Amino acid sequence: MSAVLQRNNVKVVGKGQQPMLFAHGYGCDQNMWRFITPAFEDRYKIILFDHVGHGQSDATAFDPARYGSLHGYAEDVLAICRELELKDVIFVGHSVSAMIGVLAAIQEPDRFDRLVLIGPSPRYVNDGDYIGGFKQEDIEGLLDVLDSNHLGWSSTMAPVIMGNPDRPELGEELSNSFCLTNPEIAKHFARVTFLSDNRADLPKVKTKALILQCSQDVIAPETVGRYMHQNLRGSQLVLMNATGHCPNLSAPEETIAIMEAFLGEPAPIKAAAE
Amino acid sequence: MTIDQGALTETAEELYESAPCGYLSTLPDGTIIRANQTFLTWIGMERQDLVGHRGFQDLLGIGGRIFYDTHFAPLLRMQGFVNEIAFDLTCADGRKLPVLANTVQKLDAAGRPMVHRITLFNATDRRKYERELLLARQKAEQATEELRRLNETLEERVAQEVAERMKAEEALRQAQKMEAVGQLTGGIAHDFNNLLTIIVGNIELLQRRLPDGHERLQRAADHAMEATRRAATLTQRLLAFSRRQPLDPKPVDANKLVAGMSELLRRTLGETVVLETVLAGGLWRTQADPNQLENAIVNLAVNARDAMPNGGKLTIETANTRLDEAYVEALAEPVPPGQYVQVSVSDTGTGMDKATMEKVFEPFFTTKAAGKGTGLGLSQIYGFVRQSNGHVRIYSELGEGTTIKIYLPRLIGSDQEPAEALAKRPAMVKGAGETILVVEDERDLRTYAVEALRDLGYRVLEAADGREALAAVEQHPEIALLFTDVVLAGGMNGRALADEVTRRKPGLPVLYTTGYTANAIVHHGRLDVGTHLIGKPFTYAELAAKVRRMLDGA
Ligand SMILES: Nc1ncnc2c1ncn2[C@@H]1O[C@H](COP(=O)(O)OP(=O)(O)OP(=O)(O)O)[C@@H](O)[C@H]1O
Ligand SMILES: [Mg+2]
Numbered sequence: 001m002s003a004v005l006q007r008n009n010v011k012v013v014g015k016g017q018q019p020m021l022f023a024h025g026y027g028c029d030q031n032m033w034r035f036i037t038p039a040f041e042d043r044y045k046i047i048l049f050d051h052v053g054h055g056q057s058d059a060t061a062f063d064p065a066r067y068g069s070l071h072g073y074a075e076d077v078l079a080i081c082r083e084l085e086l087k088d089v090i091f092v093g094h095s096v097s098a099m100i101g102v103l104a105a106i107q108e109p110d111r112f113d114r115l116v117l118i119g120p121s122p123r124y125v126n127d128g129d130y131i132g133g134f135k136q137e138d139i140e141g142l143l144d145v146l147d148s149n150h151l152g153w154s155s156t157m158a159p160v161i162m163g164n165p166d167r168p169e170l171g172e173e174l175s176n177s178f179c180l181t182n183p184e185i186a187k188h189f190a191r192v193t194f195l196s197d198n199r200a201d202l203p204k205v206k207t208k209a210l211i212l213q214c215s216q217d218v219i220a221p222e223t224v225g226r227y228m229h230q231n232l233r234g235s236q237l238v239l240m241n242a243t244g245h246c247p248n249l250s251a252p253e254e255t256i257a258i259m260e261a262f263l264g265e266p267a268p269i270k271a272a273a274e
Numbered sequence: 275m276t277i278d279q280g281a282l283t284e285t286a287e288e289l290y291e292s293a294p295c296g297y298l299s300t301l302p303d304g305t306i307i308r309a310n311q312t313f314l315t316w317i318g319m320e321r322q323d324l325v326g327h328r329g330f331q332d333l334l335g336i337g338g339r340i341f342y343d344t345h346f347a348p349l350l351r352m353q354g355f356v357n358e359i360a361f362d363l364t365c366a367d368g369r370k371l372p373v374l375a376n377t378v379q380k381l382d383a384a385g386r387p388m389v390h391r392i393t394l395f396n397a398t399d400r401r402k403y404e405r406e407l408l409l410a411r412q413k414a415e416q417a418t419e420e421l422r423r424l425n426e427t428l429e430e431r432v433a434q435e436v437a438e439r440m441k442a443e444e445a446l447r448q449a450q451k452m453e454a455v456g457q458l459t460g461g462i463a464h465d466f467n468n469l470l471t472i473i474v475g476n477i478e479l480l481q482r483r484l485p486d487g488h489e490r491l492q493r494a495a496d497h498a499m500e501a502t503r504r505a506a507t508l509t510q511r512l513l514a515f516s517r518r519q520p521l522d523p524k525p526v527d528a529n530k531l532v533a534g535m536s537e538l539l540r541r542t543l544g545e546t547v548v549l550e551t552v553l554a555g556g557l558w559r560t561q562a563d564p565n566q567l568e569n570a571i572v573n574l575a576v577n578a579r580d581a582m583p584n585g586g587k588l589t590i591e592t593a594n595t596r597l598d599e600a601y602v603e604a605l606a607e608p609v610p611p612g613q614y615v616q617v618s619v620s621d622t623g624t625g626m627d628k629a630t631m632e633k634v635f636e637p638f639f640t641t642k643a644a645g646k647g648t649g650l651g652l653s654q655i656y657g658f659v660r661q662s663n664g665h666v667r668i669y670s671e672l673g674e675g676t677t678i679k680i681y682l683p684r685l686i687g688s689d690q691e692p693a694e695a696l697a698k699r700p701a702m703v704k705g706a707g708e709t710i711l712v713v714e715d716e717r718d719l720r721t722y723a724v725e726a727l728r729d730l731g732y733r734v735l736e737a738a739d740g741r742e743a744l745a746a747v748e749q750h751p752e753i754a755l756l757f758t759d760v761v762l763a764g765g766m767n768g769r770a771l772a773d774e775v776t777r778r779k780p781g782l783p784v785l786y787t788t789g790y791t792a793n794a795i796v797h798h799g800r801l802d803v804g805t806h807l808i809g810k811p812f813t814y815a816e817l818a819a820k821v822r823r824m825l826d827g828a
Contacts, residue, residue, distance in 0.1 A: 027344030031352050095344070134336070141337025147408060148360035148372075148401065149341065218331075219343050243303050245343040249351040250302060250387075 004083045008049040008076055009056040012084065013037070016044035018113070019086040023077065025095025025119070025246075026193050027181075029055025032094065035252035039260075044090070049080060051097075053185030062185055070096070070196050074103035081111055088113040090263065094248060095119050095219065096193040102232075103198065105207040115209040116259055119245050120228050121220040123197040130199070133221045139194045146187055202231035209235040210262040212255065216243040236262060296373070296394035302387040304329035304342075313394060318366035330392065333363045335370070346377075351387065354379050360401065363394075372401040445606030452635060456657065459637055460516030463509040468719060470506050471812065475722030477502060478814045482729070508648070510809075514566070515637050515653035517661040520788065520809045521563040525685050528592050528617050529553040531564055532571065539575050539590075546585030547578070554593045560615040560682040566658045567617075567682075573651040574619040574678055580642065581623025581676060589620045597665065597681060609665045614681035621677075626670040634668065655680070703818045705731030708825055709750060712736045713743045713758040713771065714787075723757065723787075726814050727821070740766030740774075747775055753782070755825060760788040783824045787812065 004010070011030065014020075020040055022033045030048040037046050050057040051073055066072040077100060081089060089112050093101035098120030105112040124132045125139075181189070209232050213225030222239070229237035238258050242251030290297060296313030300306050306328055314321055317333070331342045338361050350356045355378045362370040374397045382388040481495045513519040532551055539549055571590065578588045593616045602609045626634070633639045635656040640649030655678075659666045663683050670676040710732045714720035720736055727734045735750060737743035739762055747753060756775055760768040772784045786807045808820050 025344070027341075028348050032348055034352065138336040138340075141335055142340045143337070145335075145337040145341045145360070145362075148362075148404070149345075217343075218339055244347060246348050246351070249348050 002083055004076075004079045007052060007058045007061045008080060009058075010080055010084075011048040012045065013048070014041040014044050014046035016040075016042065018044050018088055018090065019047055019084070020044040020090040020092060021047045021077070021081070021086065022049075023091070023093040023097035023100060024050065024054070025093070025097050026189060027186075028094075028246075029057075031055070032246065032249060033092075036092075036248050036256060036259075039252075039256045047080065047084065047086070051189075052076065053189065054181050059182050059185065062182075064188060067188070067192065069192060070100050070103055070198065073097075073100045074107065077101065077104040078108055078111070081108070087111060090114045090116065092116040092259070093118065093120070095121075095245065096196070099196065099198050099201075102201060102205055102209075106201055106204045109206045112207045114263065115205070115207050116212070116262065117209055117228070118212045118248060118255070119214060119217055119220040120211060121224045122199045122202055122228060122231075124194045124219070125197075127197075130227070131221070131223050133218065133224065134194065139191065142190055142194065143187055146183070146190060199227075199231070202228065203233070205232055210259070211235055211237045212240055212247060212258060213237060214240050214242050214244055214247050217245050219245045238262075295396075296392075298330060298390075298392040298394065300330050300390045300392065302379075302390065304331045304347075304390075306330055307389070316365070316371055316396065317363060330390075335362055335364060338362055346375075350377055350379050350390065360397065372397045374400070442606070448632070449606040452656075455637060456516035459512045460518045463512035463516065464518070466509045467506070467513070468716065470502060470509065472718045472722055473502050474499070474506070474812075475726060475814070479725065508650070511648075511650040511654045512637065513657075514661075515650065515657035517657045519566070519658070519661070520807050521566060521658070521661060522807075523561050523563050523662065525559050526562050526564050526567060526682075527557065527559050528567070528615055528682075529557050531567060532590055532592060532617070535568060535571060538572065539588075542572060542575050543579050543588060547582055548585075548587045550587060550589045552589060552591040554591075556594070557592050558594050558613065558615050558684040561685040562662045562664070562682050563658070566662075567680075570655045570658055570680065571617070571619065573655055577651055577678075578619060578621035578623060578676070580647070581621055581625070586622035586675075589618075591618045591620070592616065593618075594684075595681065602665075605665070607660065607665075609681075610663075610683075613684040614664065615684055616679055616681050618677055618679040620675060622675040625672040625674050625676055626668075627672050631668055631670055635666075652678075703730070703815075703822055705821070707731065707733055708754040709733040709735065709752045710755045710757055710821070711743060711746055711750070711753045713738075713740070713756070713762065713768070715739055715759065715761075715763040719759070723817070726817055727757075729814075730818050730821070732821070739764030740771040743771055744774060747778060751779075753779070755821065756782060756784045757821070758784065758786060760786050785820060785824055 009030070014037075022030065022037065024030050024032050029050045033048060037048070040046060052067065053059050053062045063072075066075075077091075080086075081104075091101040091105065091112055091114070093099075093116070095118070098115075098117035099122060101112075101115050101117065102120075105115055121132060123130065124134045125136055126132050126134065211225055211228050211232070213220070213222055215222070225237060225239070229235050240247055240251065240254055240258070242254055244250050247255045291311040293310060293312055296316060297308070297310040298306055298313060299308035306325055309321065309324055314324070317324075331339055334342055341359075341361075346356060346359055355376070357376045359375045359377070361373055361375055363373055365371055373394045376393045376395075378391045379387050380389045380391065477495055477499045481492070481499065484491055484495065510519065532553060536549065536551065543549055575588060575590075582588075595614050595616045597609065597611050597614055599611045602611045630641065634652045636649075637653040638649040639653075640647040642649075656666055659680055659682070665681040667679045667681070668676065669679070705727070710727055712720060712723050712727065712734055713736075714723060715738050717738075720738065724734045724736050735746050735753065737746050741764060743756075743758070747756075756772060758768040758771055762768055762771065766774075768786055768788075772786075776782055776784065784806065786805060788807065788809065806820070806824055808816060812820075
């Protein structure tokens, strides 16, 4: 297996030709797509992966400088596309990965057919008239909770807390076996995610995009979904019945139906897209 | 008394309500549909305000809320349960209640999430303890980091020191090599000198005894003599390098010495090289052998000339300088800090690269064509200067030129005029029948000296060692001069013999002879004040002049 595929724990399934690339959001790993992908396996080639530092990715490949902004993660997405020689990609990104897909599509527009953006936000922190939903200091609150939970996580595992953080096999014995993230990387990713500001990138997108907006999503409120819609030319906004931030988990049927409707539409003619 | 069994057994209801933990049931979207009394008490809310109206996530602070949406809820959905999640619940009065939550997801018949059962533990103490642990770990990490940084700079410091040490050791090795080469060449040169003395003596004998009319033989003898002189010069230079040449240090005014050499230097340098001398006013005097200093300057001038085949400029400068502690400490050879008279010779020639510069003091190192250079010039200068307690330094830039600085210690005290100022009187060369005792353990050398002196018109007594010599002194009170080798076989060296003889005959002049100086007669390579020495190989004429001067009391 190539270095990139190993680094990002890339999995390829499905019987179809057109690639559908799923990118998990903050706090999770590729497992979060388990209720969605079966619906597309017959018609698409499904590509799943973990961001570096998450799930079963190679955490030793984590470089705080490279992943100091979302561009580093977008680079990884493109590297996977190149490695698998993907064309006409349908990119499905949740939460922060929606913006990672936006950045990748700006960089290599020809590679992408469509963008499916679930709970996207170009900026989480309020800024003047822009309402992202958070104040700067809220991020500190999150980091605090992360600290507490890594403590809880590890207090059952004294060796981990008292300086044995590089024994991954201990992690496997932990009671929560999904979405394991190295505590330091989790905090780093939290900062990068919640302090990102990609509003200026939105007008550069040429790929046709679908925005799935949940009701009562604290992390990406409706105002943010509308902002996305206004600034992504030719985008489609769907307000979902699903509540919370993870409709792919809490309302997979609704999510699948909306995606099917979007993908069923004829592909846009790129030159004429506006 | 009858006991109502039912009243004795706690009901499930009682267990649920008053358990030491909080129980919550919520819909998959978080809406609370059931809560036990323990939980309501903890949080300070009425059942009707909570149940059906609030989501579990609404009880969390913003950080907890994000965590709920991004970690807790997805994990629960995927895994079916989540254990030991730390949350801070916001109580009715605004207090924060730290809890740990274990949650199980119940599915309906179709496998869809139906309800979440949440068990909450009051984790005030544990979380406090964890905070302390976290703090302790952060402190430990900080300390480790500091230690690491310290170690890093330590490594750097050690590396630096090792580099310095290695440089010093390299310099020391170089110095030791010079020392070893010096001893070796010194030993050879010494033996050579003895042989040359015999050769010279015998050639002179031939020259004097050849009857007139044998011109071809005369010429042959002259050639032999000439070659021998060249050989003698060579051994002389080797001895100089090995710091074993007999020096005759005197107070020297380097300005006068340089000024006196200008004619000689101009002739040496030729037409294309401009000579400039920059002589410092108020220059201190130094203590050195003036002949050797002149010799050194000539050698440097010749080197400079060779380095400027197309002409250039030669500058000779004098100056008063101080070598401070820091400077001398960096030197491989021991040079005491203090005041020095500096004589420097600079040229505008080819200069030297680093590799050449490191080797120039080694004997026989030369870059000049065979026959053009022997590679002894700088070696000789080095030996002379070191023997004079001074220091030599080379500065050279490839393509720019070279400066060689000689530092000689300042002479403090004695204000006597330099002895060299005394003009050499024309010597009364011939002997007038005075009696001379010759002591020399080597037979050929003794024979040579004895014959030479007899030839000059002296009466000569001879002895092979100290014992014989003392016996001769006893029997011949007429002895007017003792001529002795410094190194004698038979237990008594020349110095001890002289001491004993002069004890018996106070005022008797003593002339020493030696190949080199590393022995009793010489303190650190210098003659004791008032001792006379004739270096081997000496010529007939030199011997004649020296003996005559001593007998005449010069
Ligand atoms: N002023 C100078 N400029 C450039 N190179 C020099 C200078 N002085 C000395 N050297 C180099 O140092 C070498 C050694 O010099 P040194 O005086 O010891 O021997 P030599 O001049 O070669 O021979 P000798 O002096 O015995 O006739 C020279 O061959 C030359 O390469
Ligand atoms: Mg020379």
